[in-house]
Amino acid sequence: xxxxxxxxxxxxxxxxxxxxxxxxxxxxxxxxxxxxxxxxxxxxxxxxxxxxxxxxxxxxxxxxxxxxxxxxxxxxxxxxxxxxxxxxxxxxxxxxxxxxxxxxxxxxxxxxxxxxxxxxxxxxxxxxxxxxxxxxxxxxxxxxxxxxxxxxxxxxxxxxxxxxxxxxxxxxxxxxxxxxxxxxxxxxxxxxxxxxxxxxxxxxxxxxxxxxxxxxxxxxxxxxxxxxxxxxxxxxxxxxxxxxxxxxxxxxxxxxxxxxxxxxxxxxxxx
Amino acid sequence: xxxxxxxxxxxxxxxxxxxxxxxxxxxxxxxxxxxxxxxxxxxxxxxxxxxxxxxxxxxxxxxxxxxxxxxxxxxxxxxxxxxxxxxxxxxxxxxxxxxxxxxxxxxxxxxxxxxxxxxxxxxxxxxxxxxxxxxxxxxxxxxxxxxxxxxxxxxxxxxxxxxxxxxxxxxxxxxxxxxxxxxxxxxxxxxxxxxxxxxxxxxxxxxxxxxxxxxxxxxxxxxxxxxxxxxxxxxxxxxxxxxxxxxxxxxxxxxxxxxxxxxxxxxxxxxxxxxxxxxxxxxxxxxxxxxxxxxxxxxxxxxxxxxxxxxxxxxxxxxxxxxxxxxxxxxxxxxxxxxxxxxxxxxxxxxxxxxxxxxxxxxxxxxxxxxxxxxxxxxxxxxxxxxxxxxxxxxxxxxxxxxxxxxxxxxxxxxxxxxxxxxxxxxxxxxxxxxxxxxxxxxxxxxxxxxxxxxxxxxxxxxxxxxxxxxxxxxxxxxxxxxxxxxxxxxxxxxxxxxxxxxxxxxxxxxxxxxxxxxxxxxxxxxxxxxxxxxxx
Numbered sequence: 001x002x003x004x005x006x007x008x009x010x011x012x013x014x015x016x017x018x019x020x021x022x023x024x025x026x027x028x029x030x031x032x033x034x035x036x037x038x039x040x041x042x043x044x045x046x047x048x049x050x051x052x053x054x055x056x057x058x059x060x061x062x063x064x065x066x067x068x069x070x071x072x073x074x075x076x077x078x079x080x081x082x083x084x085x086x087x088x089x090x091x092x093x094x095x096x097x098x099x100x101x102x103x104x105x106x107x108x109x110x111x112x113x114x115x116x117x118x119x120x121x122x123x124x125x126x127x128x129x130x131x132x133x134x135x136x137x138x139x140x141x142x143x144x145x146x147x148x149x150x151x152x153x154x155x156x157x158x159x160x161x162x163x164x165x166x167x168x169x170x171x172x173x174x175x176x177x178x179x180x181x182x183x184x185x186x187x188x189x190x191x192x193x194x195x196x197x198x199x200x201x202x203x204x205x206x207x208x209x210x211x212x213x214x215x216x217x218x219x220x221x222x223x224x225x226x227x228x229x230x231x232x233x234x235x236x237x238x239x240x241x242x243x244x245x246x247x248x249x250x251x252x253x254x255x256x257x258x259x260x261x262x263x264x265x266x267x268x269x270x271x
Numbered sequence: 272x273x274x275x276x277x278x279x280x281x282x283x284x285x286x287x288x289x290x291x292x293x294x295x296x297x298x299x300x301x302x303x304x305x306x307x308x309x310x311x312x313x314x315x316x317x318x319x320x321x322x323x324x325x326x327x328x329x330x331x332x333x334x335x336x337x338x339x340x341x342x343x344x345x346x347x348x349x350x351x352x353x354x355x356x357x358x359x360x361x362x363x364x365x366x367x368x369x370x371x372x373x374x375x376x377x378x379x380x381x382x383x384x385x386x387x388x389x390x391x392x393x394x395x396x397x398x399x400x401x402x403x404x405x406x407x408x409x410x411x412x413x414x415x416x417x418x419x420x421x422x423x424x425x426x427x428x429x430x431x432x433x434x435x436x437x438x439x440x441x442x443x444x445x446x447x448x449x450x451x452x453x454x455x456x457x458x459x460x461x462x463x464x465x466x467x468x469x470x471x472x473x474x475x476x477x478x479x480x481x482x483x484x485x486x487x488x489x490x491x492x493x494x495x496x497x498x499x500x501x502x503x504x505x506x507x508x509x510x511x512x513x514x515x516x517x518x519x520x521x522x523x524x525x526x527x528x529x530x531x532x533x534x535x536x537x538x539x540x541x542x543x544x545x546x547x548x549x550x551x552x553x554x555x556x557x558x559x560x561x562x563x564x565x566x567x568x569x570x571x572x573x574x575x576x577x578x579x580x581x582x583x584x585x586x587x588x589x590x591x592x593x594x595x596x597x598x599x600x601x602x603x604x605x606x607x608x609x610x611x612x613x614x615x616x617x618x619x620x621x622x623x624x625x626x627x628x629x630x631x632x633x634x635x636x637x638x639x640x641x642x643x644x645x646x647x648x649x650x651x652x653x654x655x656x657x658x659x660x661x662x663x664x665x666x667x668x669x670x671x672x673x674x675x676x677x678x679x680x681x682x683x684x685x686x687x688x689x690x691x692x693x694x695x696x697x698x699x700x701x702x703x704x705x706x707x708x709x710x711x712x713x714x715x716x717x718x719x720x721x722x723x724x725x726x727x728x729x730x731x732x733x734x735x736x737x738x739x740x741x742x743x744x745x746x747x748x749x750x751x752x753x754x755x756x757x758x759x760x761x762x763x764x765x766x767x768x769x770x771x772x773x774x775x776x777x778x779x780x781x782x783x784x785x786x787x788x789x790x791x792x793x794x795x796x797x798x799x800x801x802x803x804x805x806x807x808x
Contacts, residue, residue, distance in 0.1 A: 019539060019543045026329065026333075027336075027516045027520065030510060031514060031516075034514060061509070062326060064329070068332045068543055068546060069546065069550035071543060072550065075543060076548040082290075085287060085601060107283060111288075111299075123318075224318060
C-alpha cells in the first residue's frame, strides 16, 4: 500500500514536470509563430521561409493542448480537484460523507476505466490511416505502404533527390524508409492497430448523420494513446480513494489539502 | 428509457460524482445502445475539430497560466495601489478600487475564484480598516470574484464561443456594454455607501498616482496591447493567448522579479490542474452532448416549454431563472459545456440573436456564482475570510439585486441596442428566414419585391432599415426585434410585437436613464453611424 502511494506520488511529480515542459514549449512556439506571421504581413520575405519551416508548430500546439488537458486531469485526480456538484457532501454528517466519498469515487473510477478502454480502442482504430499518397509505393501496380514493402522492393524505387540540378543518374537515389515513423507504426501494430485503408464514411453517428471519420496518422495516433493511459491512471486514483475512504477512519491523508475536513471539495480553485 | 437514464445521471451528479465521470458514462451508454455506431464513436469526435484538433482550446491553458502567474506575483498589490491612488478620493473610493481591480483580474482568471483569494485577500482587510461595514466589505470582495467576466480575454467567453460556434471577437464586442453596466451599477452603489457612512477619503496626490502608475505600467500595458492587437487583427485569439503568457512570464519573472524561476513549476502545476479539470469535462461532454441530442432532450424541453412560453421575452425570463440555478450548482465552465448545446436550439427557435444569448448566458452564470445557498464563490469567500456562509448570504444580497437589474437591462434592453449596432444587411429572403435577432434588412432599391421582402423580415421580428438612395432620402424604421417564433401566424406575431415593443421601449428608457451617457453609445450615435454606413455605397 505504501509502495503504491509512493509510486502515485512520483507519478504525479512526473506529470507535473512534463506539463511544465509542454506548456513552456507551447508558449514560446506559439509566440514565435505569431511573430513570424506578422513579419510576413509586413512584407518581410525571409519571414515566409521561416514560417514554412515552422509548420510543425500548429500540430504541436494542438497535441500539446491535449497533453496538458490530460496531464492536468490526472493531476486533478491526484489533488482531488475534479469539478463536482458537492451540495450533499457539504451538508452531510461525517459518516455520510465517508459513504458519499466512497460511492462517488468508485463510480468515477469505473467510469474513467471505461473511458480508458473506449479511448484505447478508438485510438488503435483510427491509427495508421495515413493520407495515402505520401506513403505509397507502387509494387506491381498496387499501392503499398512504404513501411510494408520489403527492402529489396524499396531499393528498386528511385526518387529524385530534392533540389538536385545534375544529370538524372546523379540525382536519383533509392527511396528511404522513414525509420522512426515506421517504428511508431510497427509499435501500434503490435498493440493491435489495424492498418487498413482509411474509411472515410462512417455508417452514422449519434445524431443520425453520416460523417467522416477523422483520418489520423500513426504519429498522431501514438500521441493520442496518452488519453487512455491517463484515463487509466485517473481511474486507478479514484478507485484507490474510494477504497481508502472506507478503510481509514475518515480523513484521507494523501495530499495536504485533504487534511482540512472543511475543505471545499468543489475546489478547482487553488489557494 | 433515456428519460430514466438522464434522471439517474442527474441524481449521480447531485450526489457529487465528478461531472466528467457522468458525461463519460452517459456517452458510453449511448454509444453502446446504438446499432450502427461503434462504442468508440464519441471518442472519434474527441480526436476531431471539437477537441484534439482545435487551435482555439489552447487559449484555456495559456490564459489560465497567465492568470495564476499574476495571482502569485505582486500584480494584485500594484493594481490596488494604483487604483486607490487614482480614485481613492471618491466617496466609496476604496470599494470602487476593489471593484475595478477585481474586474481587471477576473478577465484573466475567468471567475474561477482566484480573484477572491488574490484581490479579496488584499482588499478585505483594507476595507475593514478604513471603516466599511463587514457585511458590505465581504459582499464587495465576493462579488468581485466573478465581475469582469465579460471583458476580453476572459476564458469563459472564449469557451462559449467554441461550444456555441460563434465568433469570439463579436462576443467580446457584445459583452462590453453589459460588463460596463455591472461596473457602473456597483460603483454607484459604492459611492452611495461611501456618502451615507461618510467614509474617510484620501486626498488625491498626483505624485503618488504617477508613482503607482509607473509601478504598474507593465501590467496596464497588457490589456491595451492585447485588445488593440486583437481589434487591429494583428493577433488571432490563440496567438494573443501565447503573447499574454510570454508577456506575463517575462514581466513577473524578469522585470518585477516577483516569481523566482524555480517557483514556476509549482504555478504551472496548480494552473494545469484547473485546466485539466475543465478540459476533461469538455472532452467527455462531447459524447454527452451527442447523447442529449440522440435522446432529443432539446426538442422535449422545447415541447414542454411551448405550453407556457409563447414569445421570446417569456423565454428569456425562463432562461434567466434557469441559468441562475445552473450557475449556482455548477461552475461556469461545465455549465457552458453542458447547457449551451441545450439552450442554443431553443433560443434559435425563438429568434434570439446568438451573441445576445451568449452575453445573457454568461451574465447569468456570473450571478449564479453568488447565489445562496450554494453559489460557489460564497464558499470560497467563506473559506478565505473565515466567516460563516450564512453571513455571506446576507452580505451579497444587495449586490445580487444590483446585478439582477443589470441582467434585466441586458436581457431585455440590450436586444434593442444590439440590433442597432449589428449593421448586417440581409439581401435575400434566406437570411431573413433565419430570423436572426440581429439582422438589419435594407430596402435598396425600393422595388416592390424588396419592399415585400422587408415586410416579411419585419413580420419575423427582424430589424429593418428602409432606405432609398435613389430618391436621396433615407428612412429608418426600427422595429424592435421581438417577432414571435417561426411557427406563428402573421396576426399573432403582429399583435405580440406590438405588445412587447411597448414594454421594450419602457425598458430601454430605463436603460438610458440608468447608464452614463458618456460611457456607452447612445442610440442616436448608433443611428448616425448606421446612416453613414448605408449612405456610402
